[in-house]
Amino acid sequence: MKDTLAFMPLLSIIRHSRYDNAINGEPSSRYVILLDVSVLRLKCVREYLKPVQNYTQYVHLQGESTMQDKVFNNQKVGIGSAIETNKVLRNTYLLLSMTLMFSAVSAGLCMAMNIGRGTSLMMTLGALGLIFFALPRTQNSSKGIWVVFAFTGLIGGSLGPMLNHYLALPNGTQLISQALGGTALVFFGLSGYALTTKKDFSFMGGFLMIGLLVAIVGSIANIFLQIPAMSLAISAGIVLVMSGLILFDTSRIINGGETNYIRATVSLYLNIVNLFTSMLHLLGAMDD
Numbered sequence: 668m669k670d671t672l673a674f675m676p677l678l679s680i681i682r683h684s685r686y687d688n689a690i691n692g693e694p695s696s697r698y699v700i701l702l703d704v705s706v707l708r709l710k711c712v713r714e715y716l717k718p719v720q721n722y723t724q725y726v727h728l729q730g731e732s733t734m735q736d737k738v739f740n741n742q743k744v745g746i747g748s749a750i751e752t753n754k755v756l757r758n759t760y761l762l763l764s765m766t767l768m769f770s771a772v773s774a775g776l777c778m779a780m781n782i783g784r785g786t787s788l789m790m791t792l793g794a795l796g797l798i799f800f801a802l803p804r805t806q807n808s809s810k811g812i813w814v815v816f817a818f819t820g821l822i823g824g825s826l827g828p829m830l831n832h833y834l835a836l837p838n839g840t841q842l843i844s845q846a847l848g849g850t851a852l853v854f855f856g857l858s859g860y861a862l863t864t865k866k867d868f869s870f871m872g873g874f875l876m877i878g879l880l881v882a883i884v885g886s887i888a889n890i891f892l893q894i895p896a897m898s899l900a901i902s903a904g905i906v907l908v909m910s911g912l913i914l915f916d917t918s919r920i921i922n923g924g925e926t927n928y929i930r931a932t933v934s935l936y937l938n939i940v941n942l943f944t945s946m947l948h949l950l951g952a953m954d955d
Contacts, residue, residue: 671712700776730897752922755927755931757921759932762932766815766819766932766936769820769821770936773821774827776824778827782828794818794821794825798817798818801814806929844949845946846943847943849946853913857917867922868911871915878907878908878911880902905942910942916931916935919931
């Protein structure tokens with residue numbers, strides 16, 4: 668699912684060009700003011716460590732090489748894997764919370780500066796360039812953290828015109844608050860479910876990729892068709908796809924499918940932002 672990192676920024680660029688006329692043709696990008704709280708648990712580490720230490724002493728004294736050695740080695744591998752997974756999860760949520768706050772600051776500055784849609788589009792294109800060219804080269808080093816902050820800063824700033832558009836509406840503040848609340852509810856609910864059950868949702872990968880491609884093709888088509896109902900259907904579809912991706916990406920971290928916290932952070936960030944912008948569009952259309 669690494670390819671989804673390249674596809675999801677395209678949603679913003681496509682909808683930037685013209686976000687239909689369901690909400691007066693406002694531009695769309697990504698943004699969210701969401702303080703992420705990581706919920707981590709490492710089950711029974713102390714219960715595992717004590718018998719392992721006792722058994723190490725026993726083997727050393729007795730010099731035995733039995734089937735218990737294999738059990739012991741399997742325990743060590745399991746403990747090491749659990750600790751590594753917990754570390755990736757912790758680092759992911761920590762970096763995600765910081766980048767979301769940084770995006771909020773960037774968006775606030777761009778709103779105060781009242782940047783135009785052209786500047787907003789250029790910022791989104793710059794973010795896409797970072798995803799394509801910079802992140803793959805730096806995701807395994809500390810430089811990748813700076814790339815992630817640059818990427819999320821550009822994305823947050825690019826949402827300035829869209830947020831100013833909604834704030835200009837009579838109940839714009841309420842719409843944005845509702846979209847933020849809905850996004851937070853979905854993210855925490857689905858993440859909490861994945862963390863609690865530890866189910867493997869890797870089977871959803873193919874369906875989610877197809878859904879993402881359908882959303883992109885539909886967005887391109889509606890640039891020319893200009894059908895408000897189709898725009899709403901696409902936004903509703905994106906809400907479902909991003910919700911599924913939150914489950915999918917969180918599950919991959921928990922089950923060891925994703926071991927790079929920088930890449931995991933970008934995936935979850937894109938899920939959250941696209942979820943927020945689609946919810947905001949739906950709420951604005953229903954209110955209108």
